[in-house]
Amino acid sequence: PFLQTRLELPTFEAVQLLVGEVVNMCNNTRLWTLKGHTPHELSQEKRKHLKPLPSVPFTKAQAKGEIFDIKTRKKVGRNDSCPCGSGKKYKHCCDKA
Numbered sequence: 391p392f393l394q395t396r397l398e399l400p401t402f403e404a405v406q407l408l409v410g411e412v413v414n415m416c417n418n419t420r421l422w423t424l425k426g427h428t429p430h431e432l433s434q435e436k437r438k439h440l441k442p443l444p445s446v447p448f449t450k451a452q453a454k455g456e457i458f459d460i461k462t463r464k465k466v467g468r469n470d471s472c473p474c475g476s477g478k479k480y481k482h483c484c485d486k487a
């Protein structure tokens with residue numbers, strides 16, 4: 391409310407520029423609650439451990455809902471053991487949706 395009464399921006403683009411700068415400042419400010427780190431530093435650290443995105447986002451098999459075991463690259467049947475490693479049959483574990 392205080393800024394609205396004191397600050398007048400001529401266009402929406404000016405508002406977007408100001409908001410972008412405020413967000414940039416917030417993401418690069420060291421915070422005591424983050425043990426002296428910036429939010430940007432922590433997000434970069436988390437991204438190191440993520441797997442890269444696949445080059446093709448969806449395949450025909452995924453669109454049908456077919457499940458493939460990652461290790462064997464074979465389709466998982468309802469009576470096969472679940473690929474999540476629980477030891478249960480797939481129909482009693484991850485097939486319940």
